Amino acid sequence: MKPTIRDVAKMAEVSISTVSRVMNAPDRVVESKRNRVLEAIDTLQYQPNSFARGLIYKKSFTLGLLIPDIENLFFAGVIRGMQDACIKLGYSLMICNTDRDKDRLLSYIDTFHEKQVDGVVFASDILYPEYYEKLVGCRIPFVLVSTHSDEYDIPCVEIDDEMAAYDAVKFLIELGHKELGMIGFNHADSVSGPPRSRGFVRAVKEFGLDHNIQNIAYASHRFEHAYQAAHELFTDHPNLTAIFCVSDEFAMGVISYLKDRNILVPGQVSVVGFDNLRMSSMFVPKLTTVAQPMYELGQRAAEKLHELLTTGMVQISKEKMDHKLIIRESSREK
Template identity: 55%
Template sequence: MKPTIRDVAKLAGVSISTVSRVMNTPESVVASKREKVQQAIEQLQYQPNGLARGLIYRKTNSLGVIIPDIQNPYYAGVIRGMEDAAKTLGYSLMICNTDHDKHRLFSYFESLNEKRADGILFASEVVYPDYYQEMRCYRTPIVLVSTHSLEYELPSVKINDEAAAYDAVSYLISQGHRSIGMISFGLTDPIAGLPRLQGFQRALREHGLEASGKQVIYAQHWHDEAYDAAAQLLRQFPGITAIFTASDEFAMGVLSYLHDHHIACPGQISVMGFDNIRMAQMTIPKLSTVAQPAYRIGYRSVEKLDGLIRGEPASNLREYLPHEIIVRQSTGSAPIG
């Protein structure tokens, strides 16, 4: 059986808290006791247990990461950034996938509290009132990642989705497109749904193209749904020359539909995505898209959470990082005639 911190304390003739202080803040222990503890650790070949230290100091150097869909490739970049920042700052991550399920979410809150996570990174979900009440129950520092809340004072890191969508559609307009459609998330999604639709419509409105603002089909989160939405969009609005989508996965569904129906992209219809996931460079044609700085969002979120854990006030409560329009092969000038 592996020796425990209790065994070390017994052999050294000191308390468990003294052993823990020797391991964590040795300068706080008098030399005579420190030497006894160090000798006991060496004699027993004791390997300090991180959780045991956390029970005493209420700090486990672990962070919970709550994401709604681990299959979504966008989170690969975000989690990579989180992981690098966590390693630099001395934390480990516990990944929790909710599948957009409220009961799983609440069970993860409880589990992370039981495991004494020092903080929680809450990604991409809407903070509903009952979610917020659940968060408050555990009094654990929380940073919102790729989402935010205007109702509650919760620190967040994301891009400005409305402005990013506006810039993407403005680019399509600059290429001569006058009939532009959109495949959007539902309007009940105040993070990736409504703001991106509003950016789409603002760009059209400012260029006198209000009619195109109604050329919108809604989908959920999957490639197959976007494939069907593309069919519906082009059936209802056959004059469309460009399609803006609320995610790269949606854009890939559109590209598949165009390929299967022998519609040239970008010769007949241009396609603009949103996210700049890694696969955006692997499609045929390569996908033009809005680049979210996913890695930086993840990294910065951990830095922000670390500050909260250490008692620092959030200097920039709702932090927006810059986006970029990446032009590849899926967009071109509007066809003539």
């Protein structure tokens, strides 16, 4: 039979409330009692029941995560980082896939409220006013990951999307490419699409290649959409020798399109992706890509939310994590 908090209290010869304080605020318990309780916990191998803790402290010890596309491998890394952080911090994690559907997302916030989650991480989507108002109205603390809000002062952790895109395009230009294109996210439903487009435009302008500014095709968030966008881009601009893609999945779609047209990568066209998914090093050719610290983004989001929940504030409200260009086989000198 599993030991209970009552068993710990009896063995340590203290009250149940003292055991609770040792587990949650040990500095408030005198050393002699604290040591007896810790010895009893170790002897009995006691593990506190989360439901009981919730009744005592009026917390569920559960965090919610709102993500737009659970099939996107980028989010696998974010989820893993957040899950590992939650385990260390004593939380369970409830994940909801929104498919960027506003009604569904709002209903998930209602669910979080009903389940009494302690806080929510809002991932990689635009924080529309109705989302903000719903979360605030439900009194659910939240932080943002891989997104930010210019309108609301909400803690966030992300990379510098514009700078990351700039670095990728600069790399291609320094390889000698002068005819460049880009496959970007549709701006209407993307938070990272506009800054990555700005990075592309800034790089080509800086190097005097302004004629490339219009060489951008937009797609939704899937491989097949990037494949079609590549068809449109190369139909209009057949002389392109380098393509920057705002995701690795897009880069794979572009390379597949080029392969079907017997265009060699990187022999005739260099392709650079974005994210550094696990698949990027397994694909043929292996992808040159901008690496996002996916695991660390999820980990820091959970830690930042925990900080907000326990102290009422975060020391670093707007946190930028580093990106890195990973050079592999899909790019070469012109």
